Amino acid sequence: MSTLVGASNSRLVPTEIDTNPQHVLAAHRRVDGRCSGCGHIATKDQPLCSAATRALRIVADRGTRPTCVRALADHSDSELLSLADEHTGDHRCPRCGFVYSATVRFCPTYRRIRDVLESRRLVHITPGSSPTRGLCAGKGAGWTVTGIDLASWRKAMDICSACPLLMKCREELNTQLDLGQLPREQIVAAVLFSTTGRAVTRAELDDYAIRRGRTAASSRRPSSASQIREVAA
Numbered sequence: 301m302s303t304l305v306g307a308s309n310s311r312l313v314p315t316e317i318d319t320n321p322q323h324v325l326a327a328h329r330r331v332d333g334r335c336s337g338c339g340h341i342a343t344k345d346q347p348l349c350s351a352a353t354r355a356l357r358i359v360a361d362r363g364t365r366p367t368c369v370r371a372l373a374d375h376s377d378s379e380l381l382s383l384a385d386e387h388t389g390d391h392r393c394p395r396c397g398f399v400y401s402a403t404v405r406f407c408p409t410y411r412r413i414r415d416v417l418e419s420r421r422l423v424h425i426t427p428g429s430s431p432t433r434g435l436c437a438g439k440g441a442g443w444t445v446t447g448i449d450l451a452s453w454r455k456a457m458d459i460c461s462a463c464p465l466l467m468k469c470r471e472e473l474n475t476q477l478d479l480g481q482l483p484r485e486q487i488v489a490a491v492l493f494s495t496t497g498r499a500v501t502r503a504e505l506d507d508y509a510i511r512r513g514r515t516a517a518s519s520r521r522p523s524s525a526s527q528i529r530e531v532a533a
Contacts, residue, residue, distance in 0.1 A: 460490035
């Protein structure tokens with residue numbers, strides 16, 4: 301039995317923060333600058349109460365996501381804009397306490413919120429932190445062709461078209477194609493490349509999505525041999 305040093309009869313009882321940190325986070329939310337659970341008043345140095353701070357550390361160490369937190373994509377436009385304001389400060393993020401530096405002026409949560417707002421065209425597309433980085437830098441998932449998502453494909457192609465490094469990207473793409481290296485299921489230099497590496501222009505997107513959907517449906521359909529075995533069984 302685990303005991304405290306110098307107190308052999310005292311048993312270590314795990315607290316609710318240790319056993320259910322998500323429940324603690326749900327109870328200790330910041331509402332109008334005050335913790336809903338203990339009344340802690342948020343400050344620049346301590347934006348969250350001690351219970352919420354400890355619970356967040358435990359959740360981060362376990363690599364789990366709080367159940368009370370919704371995915372950013374599930375938020376409405378107005379909710380995202382409001383969240384962006386809450387994660388904007390002078391020296392540190394007033395919501396999550398992230399301390400800014402000379403090169404990092406926004407907290408990770410704000411940057412994720414801005415990515416979603418950019419995809420919805422509610423804010424201007426931000427350039428990379430370096431002049432040698434394109435607008436797709438750090439956002440590779442948006443340029444990967446998965447499923448059938450015409451809206452996401454068009455947004456990625458539009459962002460590519462507005463990128464100041466588009467010409468350089470096209471030159472690198474042409475060099476890659478000359479070497480016989482075909483991008484697959486990616487959007488590169490405002491061009492979508494299919495599973496087989498075929499270039500799909502913007503005008504062909506609708507037809508490609510239809511063909512892609514038919515291929516996916518046929519792959520899910522059981523083969524004739526398997527159907528005969530099922531019937532025989």
